[in-house]
Amino acid sequence: MPSDHLPEIGRPAGELLAELARLRDADLPVRGGQVTAYVYDTGREAVHDLAATAYAEMLEVNCLDPTAFPSVVALERQIVGAVADRLGGGSGVFTSGGTESIMLAVKAARDAHPVDGRPEIVLPATAHPAFHKAAHYLGLEVVHVPVDASFRADPAGTAAALSPRTVLVVASAPSYPHGVMDPVPEIAAIAASAGVRCHVDACVGGWVLPWLRDTGRDVPPFDLSVPGVTSLSCDLHKYGYAPKGASVVLFADESLRRHAYFASAGWPGYTVINAGVQSSRSAGPLGAAWATLNAIGAQGYRDLAGNAMRTAERLIAGVAEIPGLRVLGRPVVPLVAVTSDDPSLDVFVIADEARSRGWFFQPQLSYQGIPPNLHFTLTGVSDIDALLTALADATKAARAAGPPDVPSGLVEALATLDLDTVDDAGFAALLASVGVDLSNGGDPEMATVNAVLNALPPATREELLIRFLSALYT
């Protein structure tokens, strides 16, 4: 039984490892391609085993002081160099993930360009929430620009959104929800002509687009070689297939990179110099990312990217054969968003039906007129025939079941409820009333919850999600 206090006498290793394995039984599988979000499997067991060994080798090395642990500098220079070599040059920082890379790019842009009043960041509606998080943490205001009918950033809208307080304009290559490419050269040119910086979010695309281009596919310009692009983020723990905790942020020039850094001599202890958000940090992810990149190599990444994209294209072709379903936009990477055009066919019910058949398809809520949909992040390991069969079966079952029953009045009640008057236990009781059991970490049957969230405005969704997280951990 899990226990919420420290044992007086240390427990035996075998027992602890068995308990971890038992806990993991409830998790979605991280290999095999039946979970089409969150995880990236090469299908090459030896690569993942090597990454684990390299991770363990570097586990206790502390990135806090690169002069004490020069291996950190050597590995980071190689990784950042290899990424810059493929993505238009620049100097960079190895970070814990896309969110930290974006945080540093936003900080650098803010500090390099002081403005009168609150600085602003111009985002297409499809930009990743990490930019909202960075703005929230760093005291910037978000100026949101709607995307066009193909879900791409709108250059004219972006130009109109600039103000004397703008410090950064963002484009995604591609955006996560639909895998479509923003017009990076146009957006970067608008930013440059206004004298502001432009960040390209290639967190998910940065380590798949260059390899797809190598294999002869049409990949529009998006990296630091594009005039006006001043920084770029590329996650190695996505299509780099490294274990989580690996991303790179590149800056067009060293002086901009220095604005990402932080130093403090303002206390009587050791001197602090940090390139990233964290201070003490394991070099495990660094060692694992270095090993993964070098073990796969350019030819390996070309093969993996080509296989993943072929899988995505077969999904797109297969969806066209399933009545009621439709792909949103034209993905340039192996990310596919599938929506329903049939009011009796609810995508959240399809997700639950698929889950009961052993597949995880990621629900995405409606936003600014973009319909609710299911997102697929594909790799070459997904058995696409089995996936399409599961999707077709789940769709048939979802149509027969109809849309979820949302208890009458619930959406209105939630929209007007003052959540400050409800504690975590009260909120858990509220969730139980719509069939969500928090004791096992939420419930795989999420259609009702998703339908309720989908019917509420984003600000209310956010309040409810924070309460959900708090209740989950209480």
Ligand SMILES: *Cc1c(COP(=O)(O)O)cnc(C)c1O
């Ligand atoms: C995944 C992703 C991020 C955030 O990355 P994390 O590693 O989850 O912090 C940012 N932007 C895009 C486009 C992404 O796909």
